[in-house]
Amino acid sequence: MGMKKTTSKRMFTFGLVLLILVLAACAPLYAPVYTVILLTSILMYMTIAVSWALFSGPTGYISLASAAFFGAGIYTSAMLGKALPLPLVIVVGALASFCLALLVGALTLRLKGIYFVMFTFGLVELLLHFILWWEVTICGTTGRVVPPAGNATVFYAMLIILVILVLTVFIIRRSRYGLALFSIGENEEAAAHAGVYVTVLKIIIFAVSALFMGAAGAAMATRWTYIDPRIAFNPLISFMPVLMAIFGGIRPLYGPIIGAAIFTYLEEFLITRFPYYYMLIFGIIMVVAILYMPDGLVGLIQRLWKGISGRKHADT
């Protein structure tokens, strides 16, 4: 029974993804401007959450450097926005983040557990304060103006980045490198003994995840038009994707995507009315998710589904 069922299921998933993609791609044609802007934010968080989960999901290394890579993209865009066309700016921003991540990865991936978490978060704060100091003392002005691009342009840029990212993650997960990544998360020493180039693999995947965050930053900067270090290196950009991915479910590829969509919508819905309640609810959901939803929303739904469909082998 298995073969036929999986094939039809796969066809169904493929069709569903294609449908959503087409609907999303046409959004600027039929949806109001507000929706397009909201969708752009959702795409941005999806990109960051998925790229965060690409590295941190399988390996278990919790990186809080997302804001640093995202910010590097934003600053590239601010500096080159006038000189280069948008696609090129995005590529350069992505490469800048990639290089930064290679450097950071080469330095830090010897660190484990809490040390790694602290180092990556320290990196964000270091960049923030250094650039702030640089702008105040050396340039004499804080903040920069980014040449704006149209709403639809930014939207398409983000959509393309996300699609490329999802394909990349899909391919990596399917390849032997994906398995190797999971083996690092299970037991790093055993993985090394089994012939995985642990350090090289970690650094490269870390840099690939940073690449997409940088691209997202470079594209999004054109929507904000004005940026300064506190906007570019907002620590919240480091925290949100972690929460979104955990809430949605880290393991499956669509977990972080679902988490990002729900949270960005929730943010948009609540933030204008009750800004502090939003952050409060955010915190409560985070604690509850960690306590009661170890596999995220996706895991929870799967468990419920198994319960409903009455199978006896519902795994706990």
Add this chain to the structure above:
Amino acid sequence: MREACSLDLRGEDAAHTKGFSSPGATTPVVMGSYMMVTILDVVISGLLLGGIYAVTAVGLSLQYGVARVLNIAHGEFIMLGAFITYSLYTRLGINPLISFAICGPVVFAVGFVLYRTLFTRLRTSSPTAGAFEGNSMLACFGLLFIIQNVAILIWGADIKGYTYLAFPVDLWGARFAANRLVTLGFALAICLVFYLFLANTRLGKAIRAAAQDPDTAGLMGVRINQVLALCFGFGALMAGLGGALISISYKIQPTMGLEYTMIALIVIVLGGLGSIPGSFVGGLVLGLVGSIVTHIEPGLSLVAYYVIFMLLLLIKPTGILGK
């Protein structure tokens, strides 16, 4: 979202940590004595700053070293202590130094209850010690947002402050606000009392045993859940007292927590993770570094902290007192 969590980093404030004790306040007769006064000025400012860092870092060290929770919400407990002291002083006129006796137990209770409910549950449900560290840290992120935004709902998002003992005191030619000296005195006293408690009491012994190996300590008859919860509570207590001290001499704000958390993290890495004397020394050292850097280039003190932090993690993650 951006206002709610924008960090008010005291980078700017750190530039003013010396208050009105600028070298120009004294009238140097000889160049040599001027140098002496400057050095004294920088060193004492550093110790004043370091005292606060030491108290808060000892608390975090206890929470991480024994209770195994890397409490990212540590700064929120500091903020709570600061705001409770602020409210007691401005509303009820209670002397900030007396309100220690009120805000300490309150913050302790919050920490204790949190550990008994949230973290004990996480500890029993996490398969490994490493998983518990990761999960508890993420739960602390949640707590950070909860406590911070509850505080904003209660006290508003504005910067607050009050003046207490703000008259100048002359110390060998350098002038300091009296409140800072009181702060330093209390900071040192709190650390000393706590050290004596750990070294000499039965409960202190249980805590040290739990720090070495919680499971074995449990087998030896230490009521481990109770002791770990007490440790977390004591960590919160130190944070609360640190916050009360901060509120005496600095401006406070509900979003101030994360920066103090980061500084406390840097200090405990500097002193060696889990080492309580190390955290104390580390706090004073970092305060001195901050003061020296502030003297040379005011905007760079936080950058210097992070550079030290990252270099330490790379070169000697066990810290200055670590083996």
